[in-house]
Structures are given as C-alpha cells and as structure tokens.
Amino acid sequence: MAARGAEERSHLRARLLWQAIEAHGGLARWLGHGTIAFDFDYRPLDRSEVDLWRARARQRELGEAGDAVFGWDGERAWIVPGPEAFPSPARFWATTPYYFVGVPFVLADPGARHERLADAELDGVAHHVIKTSYEAGTGDSRDDYYVVYVHPETHRVSAIRYVVAYPGFFPEGGHSPEKLMRYEDLRDAGGLLIAHRFRTHAWDEESSTIGDSVTEIDAGSYAFGERWPAAHFAPPDGAHVSDAIEPPGG
Numbered sequence: 001m002a003a004r005g006a007e008e009r010s011h012l013r014a015r016l017l018w019q020a021i022e023a024h025g026g027l028a029r030w031l032g033h034g035t036i037a038f039d040f041d042y043r044p045l046d047r048s049e050v051d052l053w054r055a056r057a058r059q060r061e062l063g064e065a066g067d068a069v070f071g072w073d074g075e076r077a078w079i080v081p082g083p084e085a086f087p088s089p090a091r092f093w094a095t096t097p098y099y100f101v102g103v104p105f106v107l108a109d110p111g112a113r114h115e116r117l118a119d120a121e122l123d124g125v126a127h128h129v130i131k132t133s134y135e136a137g138t139g140d141s142r143d144d145y146y147v148v149y150v151h152p153e154t155h156r157v158s159a160i161r162y163v164v165a166y167p168g169f170f171p172e173g174g175h176s177p178e179k180l181m182r183y184e185d186l187r188d189a190g191g192l193l194i195a196h197r198f199r200t201h202a203w204d205e206e207s208s209t210i211g212d213s214v215t216e217i218d219a220g221s222y223a224f225g226e227r228w229p230a231a232h233f234a235p236p237d238g239a240h241v242s243d244a245i246e247p248p249g250g
Helices: 002-023 027-033 096-101
Strands: 035-041 045-051 056-063 066-072 077-080 112-122 125-134 146-150 157-162 179-189 192-204 209-224 240-242
Touching: 002 112, 002 125, 002 146, 035 096, 045 096, 096 192, 096 209, 112 146, 179 209
Parallel strands: none
Antiparallel strands: 035 045, 035 209, 045 056, 056 066, 066 077, 077 240, 112 125, 125 146, 146 157, 157 179, 179 192, 192 209
C-alpha cells in the first residue's frame, strides 16, 4: 500500500507539471524552436541568445559603464573585455535570464526532481505548488530550488519562489534567502505563452508572506528558431576565458 501511495503521488506531481507545460504551449514546441533570443531589462539591459538543446548562451550587456559581451559554450565561460566589465560571474549570469524566462519548460530538464507541496494562497487563490530541486551532479548549482505556483484553473505559472546556491557566491554551502517572482503579462511568443514582466519580492519564510519589492524586470522581443553556428557561442579573440566556478569579479 505504501508503494502504491508513493506511485500515485509521483504520477500526480508529473501530471501537475505537465499540465503547466502544456498550458504554456507544450514542451515539443519549446524544444522544437531550438533557440531563443530575447531582451531582459534587468537595469541594465541584457540581450540573451540561448541554444535550448545544449544550454549554450551568448549575452550582450548594455550598462551605464559600457557594454560587455559574455557567454557559455557548454564547457567554458568567457567575457569581453574582462571580468571587471560585469559585476557577476559570466558562467552564472549567461544562462540565468534564460532559466527564469524558461519556466515551466526548463523544469523538465534531466536531473530535476519534483515534490508536491500543500496548496498555497496567492492573490486570494489557492494554487497548486510544486517544488523542483536537483539530483547530485546536475548543473553548477545543484542546491538551487524552485517552488512553483500553478493556477488551479488555467494551469499557468503565476509565480515562483527560489533561492540561489551558486558555489561561487556560497563556497561553504548554503544559499540566499527565498524570493518570490511573479510571472505577469503572459503573451504569445512563437506559439508559447511567455511572461513579459517579472516582479520579484522578498519572502518571509517564517510567516509565508510577501515582502518588499526587490526588482522589476521587463522581457520582450522574443525570437525563436535562429540557427547560430557553434562559433557564435565560442569565446572571441581577447576574451577572458574560464572553466572554473568563479566568485563575483573572479
């Protein structure tokens, strides 16, 4: 009986996640595009270009202090003109905007594991809640987790709670405090329902309440299916290149 109960819970978790993915356009359409490019206005503005199959990324940062270009070719991170041009490690930030934009599709990645939590209220609606964490050896930051709020009627993602456990920031283990990010202004892009606005708030874990606003992000100009050559993601001449997990400014 215990084994049967565990199997039923597993099927329920898988069904809830799959419903969310389907409500946003489906995994086949997401992966079928092959690539995604978008603007990510995180003050300053990013232009991200990502290979959806290999998670290779190239990003142009338009900052007040000047432009930086950096990327991840699947094995190495690189940045030009150098690490001082951007305040966060290129290896960490090259794919971070893509991961936020890619929810719920990226939660189906290999190595992700899912746990059904109790329903929780958000904006007066009891949402289904799924927690995604990662198996050992998955990615650079396996202690990250995402708590996903799925609307019970539309099955769309309303918000996520998340932490950052990147070893470059937390070499002794641990993670940042939880934040809650709302997914707003959902619009069609390439046949997918993608958020065009993200609002992040502090999260009080003891009282399970939303705190002060932390960031407001606008995303847009989504473009899918561009076939970039492998060299597009490779470090250009003169780039600072590293295959190590680096701290900020490393």
